[in-house]
Amino acid sequence: MLKLFQAAAPVLKSAFQPTLQPKCVCWDQNQIEKEQPMKKLLVTAFALWLSGSVFADGHGNKIAFEKRHGSAEMEVTSVHLTETGGTIMAEGQMGTYGRTYTTYTLTAIAGGTNGRAKISGRGAMEDGSFASGTGEGIYSRDGTVFTIHFLINMQDGTQNLDEVIFNAFTRELTHDVYIVR
DSSP: OHHHHHHHHHHHHHHHSOOOOOOOOOOOHHHHHHHHHHHHHHHHHHHHHHHHHHHTTTTTTOOOOOBSSOOEEEEEEEEEEETTEEEEEEEEEOGGGOEEEEEEEEEEOTTSSEEEEEEEEEEEOTTSOEEEEEEEEEEEEETTEEEEEEEEEETTSOEEEEEEEEETTTTEEEEEEEEOO
């Protein structure tokens, strides 16, 4: 019996000693393909949840803003063109902002029918003070009509969402101001 234990000892000893052999975790193509539908399902579920929260505000698919004052019919005083866009300068009576002078700088992106817009304006009010603001936004063009949308930060802390419609053929420009804050 002793001989049996002596013969079995090296086998048992090696069986209980830990070995440090590197293990390789390999992903086969089938495993990766099985995970793709799950990722797509999670992304779809998140998108549905997000869209539900957007529409849950009671506005349906529209957001409504209150006008700060009536539409302002502005007189275009100059248009300066550049290789990448141009600058439109206008002035007119703009409700609470008084006699307002504005500069709209448009920079086209590929195709020239849309792009970025930078805006600055200053209004001379009847009480002798000034209202001023700057903002950035986007524009699109359909034929000779430019539609510009931008957010404005005013010096008094108010914020506006503005829409400008400019017809380059007729030189008509209207400027609408909506309250954000």
